[in-house]
Amino acid sequence: MHVAVLDEPGSLRVEERERPEPAPDELLVNVREIGICGSDVHYYEHGKIGDYVVESPLILGHESAGEVVAVGERTGFEPGDRVALEPGVPCRRCAHCKRGEYNLCPDVTFMATPPDDGAFAEYVAWPADFAYRLPDSVSLREGALCEPLSVGIHAARRGNVDVGDSVLITGCGPIGLLAMEAVRAAGATEVFISDMVPEKLRTAESRGADAVIDVREENLAGAVANLTDGDGVDIVIEASGAKPAIRSTIDSVRRGGTIVLIGLAQNAEIPLDTGEIIDNELDLFGSFRYRNTYPAAIDLLADNVVDVEGIVDFESGLDDIDKAFERAMNEETVKGMITI
Ligand SMILES: NC(=O)C1=CN([C@@H]2O[C@H](COP(=O)(O)OP(=O)(O)OC[C@H]3O[C@@H](n4cnc5c(N)ncnc54)[C@H](O)[C@@H]3O)[C@@H](O)[C@H]2O)C=CC1
Numbered sequence: 001m002h003v004a005v006l007d008e009p010g011s012l013r014v015e016e017r018e019r020p021e022p023a024p025d026e027l028l029v030n031v032r033e034i035g036i037c038g039s040d041v042h043y044y045e046h047g048k049i050g051d052y053v054v055e056s057p058l059i060l061g062h063e064s065a066g067e068v069v070a071v072g073e074r075t076g077f078e079p080g081d082r083v084a085l086e087p088g089v090p091c092r093r094c095a096h097c098k099r100g101e102y103n104l105c106p107d108v109t110f111m112a113t114p115p116d117d118g119a120f121a122e123y124v125a126w127p128a129d130f131a132y133r134l135p136d137s138v139s140l141r142e143g144a145l146c147e148p149l150s151v152g153i154h155a156a157r158r159g160n161v162d163v164g165d166s167v168l169i170t171g172c173g174p175i176g177l178l179a180m181e182a183v184r185a186a187g188a189t190e191v192f193i194s195d196m197v198p199e200k201l202r203t204a205e206s207r208g209a210d211a212v213i214d215v216r217e218e219n220l221a222g223a224v225a226n227l228t229d230g231d232g233v234d235i236v237i238e239a240s241g242a243k244p245a246i247r248s249t250i251d252s253v254r255r256g257g258t259i260v261l262i263g264l265a266q267n268a269e270i271p272l273d274t275g276e277i278i279d280n281e282l283d284l285f286g287s288f289r290y291r292n293t294y295p296a297a298i299d300l301l302a303d304n305v306v307d308v309e310g311i312v313d314f315e316s317g318l319d320d321i322d323k324a325f326e327r328a329m330n331e332e333t334v335k336g337m338i339t340i
């Protein structure tokens, strides 16, 4: 089978590997749609993210869906089933797993995170309990994009987004745009979103943002104050990882409001005014990946409550993956897909 391997920064190549055999509790999946995530691009450019360093050839890609071609003895699936693959498989035994917060498992195997291979491959053998059957009405592309949608769903849950809430999302990348879908599904009625790339703001506007804020031209907190009669929003979801955006979350949220941090600021220490958090009784939450979100994501897609395919700018074949990564690095690109 063909797989795309990252050897070192800037060097992706397609090579031939043995097709894996599914273990008794695994499915062999013919992978057909894989999203290119910002983290894949980061490994491609820099060969590492924080402490995770590419030290041996690594298959990238963790937003995937495909068709089951073979099953282990005890899986409950059949060849021909279409499935989305949840990329993080926890140990199932630690205290976090037992509490149900399996996204915090320290022994998780996560696709495309060194040393664990990902899904830019024709076939992947994957545990059946981290595969989700897709109904006919949900496409394989939508199945693959359940992954970034899950990041948005988890953030909406962390922020307890409720019917009638106003939400500011900072960042119109795939995570910000899909967090917008998730908070709408959770009942938010006013959703504002910020970025500094005009094309991305136009995309957010066309996808139904109530207001878009170009932070190159407007002060974020000032713009939010104008939109909320000076109060600030109920919830801020930070999805850019940019220092200025993270800093201004506190100034954009109302007293008694909630901040959810998704964006990962690379090597950045950000001063935090704890007095403002206390005086204004703010709730501040981190949001790490997701747990128990795939069934909800698939239901929302089946019911046409959310759109994920509209964020895709281009698709490419596995053999052209290096060109696809170059295109994904363009700041105007939101999402590229590899289609096999
Ligand atoms: N906590 C978690 O589990 C996860 C965190 N992430 C992180 O979430 C962040 C977003 O991910 P993606 O959407 O894939 O990234 P992305 O890089 O595609 O999008 C970030 C967006 O923020 C915009 N931006 C830059 N400076 C800004 C500012 N000052 N104000 C507003 N927007 C600004 C950029 O123009 C870009 O459109 C990244 O930091 C990523 O590492 C991603 C997945 C999971």
Ligand SMILES: CC(=O)[C@H](N)C(=O)O
Binding pocket: 037, 038, 039, 113, 289
């Ligand atoms: C940070 C990422 O983008 C990645 N999806 C991950 O969860 O590791």
